[in-house]
Amino acid sequence: MMNSKNILLKYKKTFIALLLIVLTFVVGELIMVGVKGADPGSFLSVNQVLITIKLATFISLFGLCEMIVISTGGDMDLSVGWIATLAAIFSTRIMDGKNQNLLIAILIAIGVGAAFGLLNGLLVSYAKLPSLVVTLAMGNIIQGLINAYTTGIHISGEPSPIVKKLAAKYTGIVPNIVTILLILCIIVIIIIYKTKIGVKLLSIGSNPNTAYLSGLNIKLIRMIAFIASGAIAGIIGILLVGNAGTAYKDMGSNYLMPGIVAVVVGGVSVKGGEGNYFAVILGAIVLQTLTNLFVSLGWGDAGKWTGYGLILILMLITYVRNKRSR
Amino acid sequence: MKQKLYNKLKFFTSKQEFSTIIILLLMLVGMSLLQNGFFTRRVIVSNINAFLPLILLSMGQAIVIVSGGLDMSCGNAMALMLCAMTKIMKADSPYTGVIAILVCILLSLAVGLANGFLVGYLRLPAIIATYATSYIWLGLALFITPTPGGEIVNWFKIFYDFSAVKGCAQWIKTIGSVLAPSVIMILLACTIWFFIGKKKLGRYIYAVGSHDDNAYYSGISTTKVHIKAYVINSLFIMMAALYFAGQNGAGSANIGETLTLQTVAAAVVGGVALSGGKGNVFMAIVGAIIMSLVSKIIYYINVPSAWQSFVSGVIIIIAISASAIYSYAEKRNLLREVN
Numbered sequence: 213m214m215n216s217k218n219i220l221l222k223y224k225k226t227f228i229a230l231l232l233i234v235l236t237f238v239v240g241e242l243i244m245v246g247v248k249g250a251d252p253g254s255f256l257s258v259n260q261v262l263i264t265i266k267l268a269t270f271i272s273l274f275g276l277c278e279m280i281v282i283s284t285g286g287d288m289d290l291s292v293g294w295i296a297t298l299a300a301i302f303s304t305r306i307m308d309g310k311n312q313n314l315l316i317a318i319l320i321a322i323g324v325g326a327a328f329g330l331l332n333g334l335l336v337s338y339a340k341l342p343s344l345v346v347t348l349a350m351g352n353i354i355q356g357l358i359n360a361y362t363t364g365i366h367i368s369g370e371p372s373p374i375v376k377k378l379a380a381k382y383t384g385i386v387p388n389i390v391t392i393l394l395i396l397c398i399i400v401i402i403i404i405y406k407t408k409i410g411v412k413l414l415s416i417g418s419n420p421n422t423a424y425l426s427g428l429n430i431k432l433i434r435m436i437a438f439i440a441s442g443a444i445a446g447i448i449g450i451l452l453v454g455n456a457g458t459a460y461k462d463m464g465s466n467y468l469m470p471g472i473v474a475v476v477v478g479g480v481s482v483k484g485g486e487g488n489y490f491a492v493i494l495g496a497i498v499l500q501t502l503t504n505l506f507v508s509l510g511w512g513d514a515g516k517w518t519g520y521g522l523i524l525i526l527m528l529i530t531y532v533r534n535k536r537s538r
Numbered sequence: 539m540k541q542k543l544y545n546k547l548k549f550f551t552s553k554q555e556f557s558t559i560i561i562l563l564l565m566l567v568g569m570s571l572l573q574n575g576f577f578t579r580r581v582i583v584s585n586i587n588a589f590l591p592l593i594l595l596s597m598g599q600a601i602v603i604v605s606g607g608l609d610m611s612c613g614n615a616m617a618l619m620l621c622a623m624t625k626i627m628k629a630d631s632p633y634t635g636v637i638a639i640l641v642c643i644l645l646s647l648a649v650g651l652a653n654g655f656l657v658g659y660l661r662l663p664a665i666i667a668t669y670a671t672s673y674i675w676l677g678l679a680l681f682i683t684p685t686p687g688g689e690i691v692n693w694f695k696i697f698y699d700f701s702a703v704k705g706c707a708q709w710i711k712t713i714g715s716v717l718a719p720s721v722i723m724i725l726l727a728c729t730i731w732f733f734i735g736k737k738k739l740g741r742y743i744y745a746v747g748s749h750d751d752n753a754y755y756s757g758i759s760t761t762k763v764h765i766k767a768y769v770i771n772s773l774f775i776m777m778a779a780l781y782f783a784g785q786n787g788a789g790s791a792n793i794g795e796t797l798t799l800q801t802v803a804a805a806v807v808g809g810v811a812l813s814g815g816k817g818n819v820f821m822a823i824v825g826a827i828i829m830s831l832v833s834k835i836i837y838y839i840n841v842p843s844a845w846q847s848f849v850s851g852v853i854i855i856i857a858i859s860a861s862a863i864y865s866y867a868e869k870r871n872l873l874r875e876v877n
Contacts, residue, residue, distance in 0.1 A: 286663075288665075288666075335855065335859075339859060339862060340862060341858050341859065341862055342858070344608075345799070345802055345812070345854065345858055348854075349799070349803075349850075349851040349854040349858075350851060351851070352799070352848070352851030352854070353847070353848050353851035353852060353855075355847045355848075355851075356844065356845050356846065356847035356849065356850070357848055359845070359847060360842065360848065363844045469669075469673065472666075472669075482666060512684070513684075514677045514678070514679075514680030514681040514684065515681075516677070517673045517674070517677035518673070518674050518676075518677025518678060518681070519677070520670075520673050520677075521671060521672070521673035521676075521677060522674060524669075524670035524673070525656065525662075525667065525670045525671070525674075528656075528662045528663075528666060528667060528670065529660055529662065
């Protein structure tokens with residue numbers, strides 16, 4: 213029986229994330245109005261909140277890729293940014309501003325992403341190479357492919373109108389992509405907690421030995437996680453290009469680190485075994501709000517990176533410490 | 539007599555380092571065929587100059603990896619020290635160079651202690667913790683130099699080229715034509731590690747990297763060992779930063795980003811196991827040279843530079859796969875011996 217105290221304890225980290233968001237908005241508003249003399253409501257208003265969530269959506273999408281991989285036991289996928297960029301470049305060529313090739317573009321994006329995900333999964337799961345170095349190197353490889361493919365030629369093509377509508381436009385005051393994110397969140401939570409494959413993912417991360425003894429094929433499932441991460445990254449590529457209107461060489465790399473940080477800030481365990489996607493979304497919103505704060509204060513890129521690093525460390529200290537005493 | 543020779547040969551070829559050295563020799567042969575005058579003094583010195591940052595950083599990285607950690611922040615830490623120094627120094631005031639060096643020492647201590655504290659004391663996973671600190675260093679470097687700039691005093695060039703320093707004594711210049719500052723730095727780094735490796739700290743670093751808990755139960759303070767390993771690493775990073783300052787005379791915050799992964803690859807190519815406790819730190823120098831020669835070979839066989847990232851990524855994967863295959867084969871051999 214869940215009384216309110218139990219709910220509070222169980223979702224402690226989610227509540228902390230929510231609290232952080234509210235706090236950052238309030239503090240930001242106070243600083244902007246009180247110290248900088250801006251008009252009230254320039255930082256904290258319904259419009260601003262919605263815009264923040266819209267910007268945070270892409271971080272949460274990459275956070276989904278990371279969460280899937282991390283949940284299987286602490287691996288990370290550092291190549292998703294480049295996979296998305298590659299998928300964006302391919303799909304924008306195929307779509308060429310019309311709707312008719314949309315399905316093919318989506319399939320190719322998923323295919324490319326899944327292919328690289330398969331490579332990652334083979335190297336990490338079967339060859340037992342460290343995921344950090346493998347995915348970082350794979351990112352390099354994809355970056356090289358992108359460079360070689362785009363030397364001298366102008367990246368042509370445009371996203372199809374449907375994609376543009378979904379990714380960039382609004383329905384009323386709510387950005388369409390936020391609606392997509394909410395639907396995705398519900399789907400992901402159902403898959404992770406209620407389907408066989410989701411439960412298997414979590415079990416492997418939670419206790420690999422027990423999972424193995426229970427008959428789960430750990431290597432296969434871990435590889436599936438990487439494939440899924442790559443495929444999702446491919447779709448993100450299409451959405452990215454729908455949002456930006458065109459594809460360029462460096463689309464995904466700004467989202468990689470925030471994606472990982474969103475997972476950590478959301479309280480999802482970096483050692484694996486947890487899959488609370490809603491918390492990851494909240495983590496992404498916290499990050500975006502902080503970025504807005506830094507930008508409003510005029511700190512720009514430097515403040516953003518320092519801030520990310522510090523927040524990541526703080527969250528790691530709070531959640532990830534190996535507190536086992538000895 | 540024949541048996542003795544055969545045994546000696548078997549001893550050398552069975553060492554893990556042997557295959558790495560063979561690869562290095564093959565690459566040197568390949569380079570000498572591709573570039574006329576590869577073995578002239580001028581070209582060798584200019585190559586060592588180009589390879590130096592990676593060599594120094596890889597040695598530091600190897601020490602950290604052997605101690606059971608990883609340092610994903612070395613490139614950005616170097617950029618931070620570089621930017622701080624070039625911001626402080628004013629070309630017309632030689633005194634600022636001294637201040638810059640002091641600041642660099644303090645920064646390198648801060649970086650090393652920070653990383654060591656997070657990994658050794660708080661026991662955060664080294665990969666993520668140093669990934670996070672790398673962004674802190676990057677952010678701070680961007681604060682200091684948002685766009686590439688800065689200057690150095692003239693005598694700072696002793697870290698790069700003796701003959702470029704005004705008012706430098708002639709005998710130093712003649713030494714410099716044989717022993718470039720970069721070579722001296724490598725020798726210095728090797729000497730430092732040679733003495734540390736032989737002493738207690740060296741043994742402890744290998745012990746802690748090999749099995750953290752067992753080392754602790756044997757009475758070693760693993761926290762201190764981790765911290766010391768990271769501090770030694772940041773000492774080498776500082777040397778690389780001094781060299782960069784002398785060479786370029788300006789600082790850019792983004793200069794270190796691609797280096798970090800390469801140092802990990804260089805260490806692994808040099809035979810250091812990512813799991814810790816195994817490997818020869820001096821071989822990281824060989825690994826760094828191999829990695830750098832790969833870029834040179836790409837250039838000389840006229841592969842377009844757009845493919846560089848691609849090849850670099852492939853090489854890294856091949857390198858860690860080879861290392862994994864080797865340790866797997868070694869494990870199987872050990873099992874066979876036991877049975």
